[in-house]
Amino acid sequence: MYPAPFRYHRPATLGSALTLLAELGAGARPLAGGQSLIPILKMRMDEPSDLVDIGRLTELTHIRKDADRYHLGALATHARIAASAAAAEIPALHDCAANIADPQVRSLGTIGGSISIADPSSDWPTLLHLLDAQVVCRGLHGSRTIDIRDFITDSYSNSLADGELVTEIQIPVPPANSGGAYLGFKKAAPAYPAAAAGVQLTLTAGNICQTIRLALGAAGPVPVTSGDIEQSLVGEPLTEAKLQQAAAALVDLSDPPTDARGSAEFKRTMLHTLVVRAARMALQRAQGDVVKGSHDYA
């Protein structure tokens, strides 16, 4: 299978990439690791006139920490993120990065590329909701920083303007007594998950829930979240009954499609199970336990 013909450009700097994308207009696409884009091109679901290969821009590969947040360059690969200090400090980040697809895809695939494609089954948008991540987007006329919830707008859609690129993802360092987990269910490692869920929470003394984020992935066009459900859990101990109730309420908001990965009914059952399991793991981790395993497909 071959992509339709295109012109190939490999600008040396971010500035020249942005200029080129602006000049080439709507027919051009940026190419990062290519692990989502190239399959799309091979299936002829998209036939761009030009590919602008940004994959070598060293300005976008950083993974660093400042006072209160991690900065992940858009071109940080899943493999590098999984092996980073950020993943060591934030277990849910490790759960996600280390289990996206398989080693070959993780060698090349990037966090910025993944959220720019915004496949409704992809892992990063769901995970980034849990961590209150912000997305830095840059165009010819400057950059802006937007919340992940405002970035992902629909299936395969986001709020990038024409010619704008994701340059960085910022993740606040969770406070003390925090824990999180991200779990997916896949038929085989290379597949997108049939269902995914994550929980990130902070406990006060006495194991009272101080803050919590819940998210379902592959559950509709965008990650399924609910500020109201999250708020209903704050200020109380997270009992099993509370978790089951919250999971049921959140799954009610989901709209997973019936497709080759399973029926909608099957997926709703999986989403419920996964979000409860992720919450239990998050609780254990917030209390200082090292819980490994996550969603291991091997």
Added chain:
Amino acid sequence: MPETLPTAAVRVTVNGKPCERQVEPRQLLVEFIREELRLTGTHIGCDTSFCGACTVLLDGAPVKSCTLLAVQADGAELTTVEALEQDGQVHPLQQAFSEQHGLQCGYCTPGMFMSSLALLAEHPEPSPQDIRKALSGNLCRCTGYQNIIKSVQTAATLLRQEG
């Protein structure tokens, strides 16, 4: 689109040997390896980034060469299955897969070798779980995975003995 779009230069080192070709930008790395370089040990299995039969090493890291443009590999060092046998001597991976019945039809085997090679370079003593995880992007339709895992364990032992 006009018929005559510009071609692009691809300069790579393949199994230690420098190679240069002018190719269509849309050419996939696996086609470059098989059709331009005539190294047909790298197989096209599913052609959808799923099965891993086309796995090669790009600067030491395993990648699916059906999901990479040849131009993206420009400047890189590639290792393909042809690098394993040296002067008529099979590589410990090849010897181990033979001894442990790690293949039947053999179609997926080049990809299994390359993923295993990357694993053993980093983890000379992998656990069965390490091997399963490293091979999770390589599908086999006939042998079954038990013997493949045994083969990689045997290869690890042989490589350590070679030192």
